[in-house]
Amino acid sequence: MQPTIYDVAKKAGVSIATVSKVINNNGRIGKDTRKKVLKIMEELNYHPSVLASGLTRKRTETIGVLIPDLANPFFAEITASMEERAHELGLSVVICSTNDSEEKEAKYISLLMRKKVDGCILASRFTQVSLIENMIKQGIPVALTSQDIPSLNLNTVSVDDYKGGYQATAHLASLGHKKIATIAEKNVRSSHERIKGYMDAMIEKGLAVEDTYIVEVEPTVKGGKEAAERLLTSEDPPTAIFAGNDILAIGVSQGARACQLEIPNDFSVVGFDNTLLATICDPPLTTIAQPIQQIGRQIVDVLVSEINGELDYKQRIMLPPELVVRESTKKLFENKVSIKTTIEK
Amino acid sequence: MQPTIYDVAKKAGVSIATVSKVINNNGRIGKDTRKKVLKIMEELNYHPSVLASGLTRKRTETIGVLIPDLANPFFAEITASMEERAHELGLSVVICSTNDSEEKEAKYISLLMRKKVDGCILASRFTQVSLIENMIKQGIPVALTSQDIPSLNLNTVSVDDYKGGYQATAHLASLGHKKIATIAEKNVRSSHERIKGYMDAMIEKGLAVEDTYIVEVEPTVKGGKEAAERLLTSEDPPTAIFAGNDILAIGVSQGARACQLEIPNDFSVVGFDNTLLATICDPPLTTIAQPIQQIGRQIVDVLVSEINGELDYKQRIMLPPELVVRESTKKLFENKVSIKTTIEK
DNA sequence: GTGAAAGCGCTAACAG
DNA sequence: CTGTTAGCGCTTTCAC
Secondary structure: OOOOHHHHHHHHOOOHHHHHHHHHOOOOOOHHHHHHHHHHHHHHOOOOOHHHHHHHHOOOOEEEEEEOOOOOHHHHHHHHHHHHHHHHOOOEEEEEEOOOOHHHHHHHHHHHHHOOOOEEEEEOOOOOHHHHHHHHHOOOOEEEEOOOOOOOOOEEEEEOHHHHHHHHHHHHHHOOOOOEEEEEEOOOHHHHHHHHHHHHHHHHOOOOOOHHHEEEEOOOHHHHHHHHHHHHOOOOOOOEEEEOOHHHHHHHHHHHHHOOOOOOOOOEEEEEEOOHHHHHEOOOOEEEEOOHHHHHHHHHHHHHHHHOOOOOOOOEEEEOOEEEOOOOOOOOOHHHHHHHHHHHO | OOOOHHHHHHHHOOOHHHHHHHHHOOOOOOHHHHHHHHHHHHHHOOOOOHHHHHHHHOOOOEEEEEEOOOOOHHHHHHHHHHHHHHHHOOOEEEEEEOOOOHHHHHHHHHHHHHOOOOEEEEEOOOOOHHHHHHHHHOOOOEEEEOOOOOOOOOEEEEEOHHHHHHHHHHHHHHOOOOOEEEEEEOOOHHHHHHHHHHHHHHHHOOOOOOHHHEEEEOOOHHHHHHHHHHHHOOOOOOOEEEEOOHHHHHHHHHHHHHOOOOOOOOOEEEEEEOOHHHHHEOOOOEEEEOOHHHHHHHHHHHHHHHHOOOOOOOOEEEEOOEEEOOOOOOOOOHHHHHHHHHHHO
8 A cells, every 4th residue: 555665666667776775865866867766756655664674774763762651741841852852863762651660661671672773761760670781782772861770881861969959958958947858759869869969968057967857758749748748747847848859849839738838938848850840830839950851852862872883981971950949938937037026126 | 683583493493484473472383392482582582573573564563643742741641641552452652742843743744654653643733634644545544632634534532622611611600700711722623612612601601702702822821821911901801711721721820810810719710631730730720621541542442443444434532521620710709799798788 | 383485665785 | 877686584375
């Protein structure tokens, strides 16, 4: 039903080799022949099979992308930017959303290998290291973003999580907060870095780091909400929370509200990622911005360099985060202090 | 570098035909041979090339999905559900985000044809009908969701937009609102249906349909905000707005707030879609829920039926929307009336 | 039960 | 400048 190179060749009265050359724009072809062939291709609405060319050329011009959850705005945004960059470079992308299931991870990796992708990007929360090792062994380039697997020497591009955690915490401290807790995503390396940044900032500002103020949960609105409620109803509630991502921060906001705290007057919260959500929720979230676009584009570029063998050594790129102050943070007890002052007078 | 069927055959001491049979689990194969071959495949970490099998079998077990914008939560969610369903059925998905660019639309359609996808799903806002006609002509099944192209007889599954528009408006009317405006997305059929529903509800409730109360804009937060501000600062401002989707509704909320109106006390707004956003914004949005999961899964099922030639005629499935009442709508002037009453006493 | 061989649509030498 | 031909890795008759 769909025309092949033979149909084009026959109708144009040339050999398939000639057609192939005009498709790929290489070899020497007479101007007229080229024009004629192009016209016929157009007429027939011919689309060269990438299956066939991939088979012979041993290159599919396709990369695989594994992400934990496409419905999560952070991953949707980063995936969109990878896709955009890939297409600029003439590559297509197979997007796989693992939903944090190990079974799916394995299925998808296998799928990508069967598809003979030229390379693969793994974004965060990928658990089965042996699967990656298998790809490497077979010579499939792999790049990582928003995570790191120290035992493997891989290309990575990520935001500087440590610094982000530091900035968030320092911001809260500079507003006069002393009781600052952090709620982070469970079991991911980037979280640990953010927590380290949090701790160092606390120490540096001369604030006490309490174990009970560091909690790890599932990265959902609900997780953030429940954790915040637990903290805020404890005997020594914090006045501010650094949440490990925007989703958690929104959960924290909801939890604070459930505890009758008004943000930012009674309580401050800062998020991480600066997704669409941060601008939409109320109050708009003070958050640590990841350069999402840049990460997505750059990881593709790095992978492509690796595929093309242009890399002498693995790249490990770390991009700077940036504090974006919106309305979920405020000077500690600004109101209350002034009231107090008034009363004391 | 990656092992082929020949490597497996050689190492197992059988022919490639035999290996092929065990891969596809067909033909008669001795139990021992099968076991042996499977073991070798495992050992070699062999992944059959879908390029090669696709070439011979004329089936790639891949479907293409075209969406306007992956970073938009509605499309991210629907895409995620399509992907999930497809993988349950053993299909893989190539996701293409057109960003509403006609050039990209064309590029992606061409890509999908070169990839020899078994079928294609187009989600909303696809503009170039001739491109679809080309696919149809070449026998590539196409299914549509969240849109309709009346000139083409295609499989579709969508929410009942008319009914949704009606429900939203009727809800507002039942709360006592009389001056109800609507802000819809420009140039898409689903919008027109929602507006029709709006108008019919207005008429049925005996409310005046003003031309100035029906406005169409770009589907962005900003678009919604600006349109709302224009309406609310007009000489005859509405007391409620039905927004064509959640993003617009959030823009409307922001616009109302900029006009010093408190939601829902001074002003009500209802959205459409019931994405994650509706639960996260403040106040949580009363909205018309689309059965996003179901739409995504069902459109895949319909496409697959078509691919398998199991359809005698085209399906046109319309799923019911559902009003979800949250906190962005309230009885008109409940407060003010009571204040007034108090004063009058 | 198993294998030999043709062919899927294309690319890449190589000849002419 | 253009054509011939040998694969790429796999499926699928058809023999044995």
